[in-house]
Amino acid sequence: MKDSSFEGPVSVIVTSIAAPNSEMRELASQCKARGYSFYVIGDVPSPADFSIDGCEFYSLERQRATGFKIAELMPTRHYSRKNIGYLLAIQKRPSMLLETDDDNQPMPEFWNARTQRPRAPALSANGWTNVYGYFTEANIWPRGLPLDAVRTPLPEFEKLPEAELDCPIQQGLANEDPDVDAIYRLLLPLPISFRTDRRLALGRGTWCPFNSQSTAWYPAAYPLLYLPSYCSFRMTDIWRSFVAQRIAWENGWSVLFKGPDVFQQRNEHNLMKDFADEVPGYLNNRKIGTQLDALKLEAGTENLGANLIRCYEELVRLELVGGKEMDLVKAWVMDLESF
Numbered sequence: 001m002k003d004s005s006f007e008g009p010v011s012v013i014v015t016s017i018a019a020p021n022s023e024m025r026e027l028a029s030q031c032k033a034r035g036y037s038f039y040v041i042g043d044v045p046s047p048a049d050f051s052i053d054g055c056e057f058y059s060l061e062r063q064r065a066t067g068f069k070i071a072e073l074m075p076t077r078h079y080s081r082k083n084i085g086y087l088l089a090i091q092k093r094p095s096m097l098l099e100t101d102d103d104n105q106p107m108p109e110f111w112n113a114r115t116q117r118p119r120a121p122a123l124s125a126n127g128w129t130n131v132y133g134y135f136t137e138a139n140i141w142p143r144g145l146p147l148d149a150v151r152t153p154l155p156e157f158e159k160l161p162e163a164e165l166d167c168p169i170q171q172g173l174a175n176e177d178p179d180v181d182a183i184y185r186l187l188l189p190l191p192i193s194f195r196t197d198r199r200l201a202l203g204r205g206t207w208c209p210f211n212s213q214s215t216a217w218y219p220a221a222y223p224l225l226y227l228p229s230y231c232s233f234r235m236t237d238i239w240r241s242f243v244a245q246r247i248a249w250e251n252g253w254s255v256l257f258k259g260p261d262v263f264q265q266r267n268e269h270n271l272m273k274d275f276a277d278e279v280p281g282y283l284n285n286r287k288i289g290t291q292l293d294a295l296k297l298e299a300g301t302e303n304l305g306a307n308l309i310r311c312y313e314e315l316v317r318l319e320l321v322g323g324k325e326m327d328l329v330k331a332w333v334m335d336l337e338s339f
Contacts, residue, residue: 001090001339006219011037011089015082016102017045020052023105023265028054030111037092040102041085044076058084069331080227080236082212087335090222097217097225100262104174104213109196109261116168116218118256121160124203128286129154131208131257135173135194143181143278144209144238146286157198165201165254168221169244172214172261179211179264181234181282182275196259204249207289212237214262221248223304226332228312230322234277239288239321243311246292250299250307284320291318305333 012031014024024040031038032054040057042050050057063071063084071084082099089097096114100106123129128149130141134157141150176191202208217225224244227236245255291314297307312329315321 001222001336004219006093006095008093008095009035009037010096010098011039011092011094013039013041013082013085013089013097013099014102015041015043015079015085017043018102018267019047020050021102024055024102025052026106027100028052030106031055034111037089037094039085039088041081043078043081056088058088068335070328070335073328073331075229078229078236079233080229083225083227083332086222086225090336091339093219095219097222098215099212099217100214101212101264103267104262104264107175107261107263109259110172110214112261114170114216117164117166118199118201119162119164120167120199120201120256121157122163122165122201122203122254123155123160123206125205126155127205127207128152128289129202129206129208131200131202132173132178132194134198134200135259136192138192139188140178140180140184140192142209143179143211144235144241144281144285147183147282148286157200160200163201165203165256166252167201167254167256168218169210169224169248169253170216170256170258171210172216172258174213175260175263177264177266179213181278182271185271186275194260199256199258201254201256202245203254207242207245208255208257209238209285210241210255210257213264220251220301221253223308223333223336224248226308226329228315228321228325229328230325231315231320232277232280234274235281238281238285239315242285242288242292243308246295246311247297247304247307250297251301252299280320284318287318288315288320305336309333
């Protein structure tokens with residue numbers, strides 16, 4: 001990205017293969033009322049006549065016509081096509097980018113004013129941390145958390161130091177049917193509601209997966225939006241979150257987790273297929289954290305692209321991400337540098 005002037009309207013990004021539904025119509029209506037841009041990124045099964053007032057829909061044909069290098073390289077039938085939506089938004093230089101999914105209904109809190117430098121309780125050097133434990137007493141954990149970290153005791157919330165922190169990545173939780181793994185869905189009860197009166201900033205040395213269901217990104221962190229394609233479908237946003245956290249630490253950034261601002265009415269899933277797709281994460285997420293932590297990265301926003309490439313080279317070396325990923329990562333960096 002050639003300059004740091006990001007003063008355009010907020011952008012909201014969703015990818016969908018479904019016909020317009022109530023969640024997307026609500027997003028479009030709210031975006032239009034606020035002057036926000038709203039992009040829906042389609043894929044092979046998406047209806048050709050998709051149309052919602054207040055929404056920019058991008059079919060595969062329209063995606064390829066963007067001229068982005070990554071648009072021609074990305075596989076179809078994959079959630080990572082959302083990358084094209086990110087690039088479309090970033091071209092317009094928005095002051096913030098919000099992402100969610102087509103089965104998440106925004107709560108009023110989703111539209112509340114935010115700040116990149118909130119004052120919040122802070123947690124650093126705590127290793128793998130079940131952040132959900134600070135928002136509910138239920139035995140529940142975020143998708144992607146190593147299973148042997150689910151019951152690890154948490155530092156007492158009331159004793160955490162508060163500070164004003166730079167948090168260019170901010171994760172909102174989802175009520176009712178939150179983002180949990182297939183093991184939880186197969187064995188434990190839903191719905192769940194999280195408390196709304198807390199937020200927590202995770203700094204260097206504290207790992208917790210974050211997802212793409214309700215996530216706010218500020219311009220400094222836009223290069224870290226990249227979703228990998230040549231990995232397990234259920235791990236694409238989770239492994240992105242590990243890469244983003246590792247690079248964030250190099251820049252003194254924290255990741256903010258806040259109370260619920262969407263509720264999910266989940267699209268139909270085959271839970272055993274989800275389980276199979278999550279196995280690479282159950283077996284490797286802790287190792288990914290260890291290996292990423294050991295990398296030598298460089299501070300500074302001018303080094304985000306190089307750091308991103310370095311992290312994915314490591315995931316390819318670990319044989320967790322396919323070698324074709326590197327062409328995509330490099331195309332992503334080149335597309336960003338062209339803006």
